[in-house]
Amino acid sequence: MSNVSDLFNYWVVVFLMMAGFYVVIAQGNLIKKLIGLSLFQASVFIFYISLGFVEGGIAPILEEGVSNYANPLPHVLILTAIVVSVATTAVGLALAVRIHEAYGSIEEDDIQTLDLEADDPDEAPSDKPEDSPR
């Protein structure tokens, strides 16, 4: 069992992650959800990078006479993960733009209401292909 103060760093990161996670699941605005998602992911990145940290080390670019380097592997993983995160955000934003065009709103409640109306037996409005402009 570790001393509590040593783990404090991790707990700050956990708090940040949960702040982002809360925004994703609790907010009704789609763009805000995406921002929350990015926040959540960015905080996971901080967690990973802190794994790679070595007390007294330097960035893993070799120099004469230095033998203590930060762990490069988490850095590589997170470079990939950052790219994945921004890719997801970009696709999410494009979807949000399309949703705004199709529904006239990016609030989750409005979209659900409109979908429930469309679920009525006749499904009249949604059968026309022109309904969703690309």
Add this chain to the structure above:
Amino acid sequence: MRDLFAVAMMFGIYSLLTAALFMDLDAADVAFTEAAVGAGVTTILLLSSLRLTGRWERRPKHSPLLPLLVVGVTGAALVYGTLDMPHLGDPQAPVHQHVAPHYIENAPQEMGIPNIVTAVLASYRGFDTLGETLVIFTAGLSVFLLLGSRAGGRPRPGKTAIGEQPVLRLVVKVLIPFILLFALYVQLHGEYGAGGGFQAGVIFATGMVLYDLVFGEGDARLVVPARWLPRLAAFGILVYGSVGLYALLHGRPFLDYTVLAEDPMVGRHLGILLVELGIGICVFAVVLSIFYALSGRRRQP
């Protein structure tokens, strides 16, 4: 906060702070990327989308109890998980024992380049990086599928998103050559310092985005037309892929760069340069095409 513009800016600041934190934790490459991507690209894309979807958010009606419960349970699980973790910065932690020291010890002899992050990225875990480039390509493709066709709209040369800004024009005019030059430096210097194809592609694209913002839609599109971009991105991937497949012709596994030259070390060095070039091309094309797609779209009534 109800104003999404402010939320987007706050997010940009958060990313920049994160980048600073990464620098503090000795992760130069990651800090560079987070600054360029998180603070730069993501914020630009957020703002471009807000222009299309509206700046203000409605007050939510839901009770926050269930989400709070989910978040509470998840957070508790995370804290529970941290209880047995090695301490921050402890060199004896298992994470620093097994695979990582191998890279630090052997990369210089095997690759002949000092930046170990680049060595791991482009060679030891080169397949992940091919996957990462494909993720970017997929994102570009997805945005094209979503926003690509009809509503693209014709560019309006000379008309800018932010109005006439003479001072800004001058500043940007002076800055852009340096930005593009810097991008080239980052591209070619990735083995020695922080940077590489990914960051270079983003910076290059940012230069074009700035140009587009200040000098008007259309001007940038004359330099790099939107319809080239998907093909350019595909070309970037194929550069990466063909370097990998070349090894197969010589009876070596995919992405084995040693076949590129007589001396294995020179071959690996050359391989890294080539795949970084492929990444740079693909990332540049995709970032710019996503920006074009979002900024070129007209807000519908």
Add this chain to the structure above:
Amino acid sequence: MNLGDHLPLLAIILPLLAAPVCVLIGRAGAAWLIALTSSVLSLAAAAALLQGVVQERTVSYQLGGWAPPWGIELRVDLLGAYVLLIVCAMAAMVMAYARRSVIREVEAALIPAFYAALLLVFAGLAGITVTGDAFNLFVFLEISSLASYALISMGRDRRAVSAAFQYLVMGSIGATFILIGIGFLYLMTGTLNMQDLAQRLPAVSDTRTVRAGFAFLTVGIGLKLALFPLHLWLPNAYAYAPSVVSALLAATATKVAVYALLRFIIDVFGADFSLGDMPLNLLLILLGSLGILVASLVAVYQDNVKRMLAYSSVAQVGYMVLGIGLASAAGVSAAILHLFNHALMKGALFLALGAVAYQMGRVRLKDFAGLGRSMPWTMAAIVVSGLSLIGVPGTAGFISKWYLVLAILEQDLWPLAMLVLVGSILALLYMGRLVEAAYFQHPEKNTVVPREAPLSLLLPLWVLATANLYFGLFTDLNVGIAQQASSQLLEGRP
């Protein structure tokens, strides 16, 4: 190395690099041809690979020539080769079917990009089945997920876009959970290679970090798996996506998630830890049973036939998870077997719906009235694969139910066996409504009577429908390999 040594790579790299080629060429016809050719070639590679793995042993391929754990390794054991074969076979069928259906459902200018995205979904899923590296699995997962978000949004109904967004949010949360899980494991072991993880985890398996990592991985995969109650994204996503996308995803995506679950909980963590020390077996049995009951019940009340089958998919995932939860060789092999057979039935059913959508433009229950006469071949295929879904003897579906019930009775869990029976009765109900509409109802007066679907749609459809019968009678391939794969997985690696 000769060509045979490159098989694990070829199976995934062909579709992966064919995607940019589609974009580069930019013509609809050529893109389809490239997509079809690369899928068929990778099917051939997968078949050859499975043959090799059955005869000899697990295949390892060191990318970049770096030995694991320093480099990334592709590692194909029986389970991997088996699921890879399913994925490739389904992709090849869907591509063969796609040409005319896509022309009708997708805007012409977007078709090359559409095929590129379809190939990326396929290649990403195939990549998951062959990779031996935990982080690489995450990367492939993201390639296939991102491409599928865009593809789902291509449906003509505007609900396709909101369904895609919902899937994006839930899928990304799942992926981030998986990332956290992998991070915790890496933190305790210093490695990302699955083999290496499996060897190093027992030493630290009683730490809270590993347990939390396990929980995050399981929940993350559960989201991708549409494990009840994390399935909310699935019904609308499948219901409103273009026909070929629904067919490809329904036949492969959840299967690959089941594969990932098996790979992590049994291979990496070890069955003793996952299903013994941790209470995951009970949880899986509970959620699996609930999923079967609730999702089947909801399916009975759907008017949109695609959504009905999507709920049915959630229920079928329940059967697989139930089998894994039994924590026995028989249970796991029943799950693997059902994975194979379910791909056949859902592939065939969604392709048949695509044929109906091709002629009718939509697939509500009342649109099926009279189709038994006007589209006899399509409806006959629906009946055959529907019987398989219910589990009538002589079909592949019966075989999976049979082995699942045997595995359940091995442990004297009578109530669960009853539950499987109830699930079948519910399936009979919802498939019955469809068949009743098609054969015994008359279409409304003023509707146009559709013609039979064109041959290019019927042919792949009937290949799959016939496979449902074939694998119900000749079970060497599906049952035999499922049992071998299960024992290989549980007894450690050879």
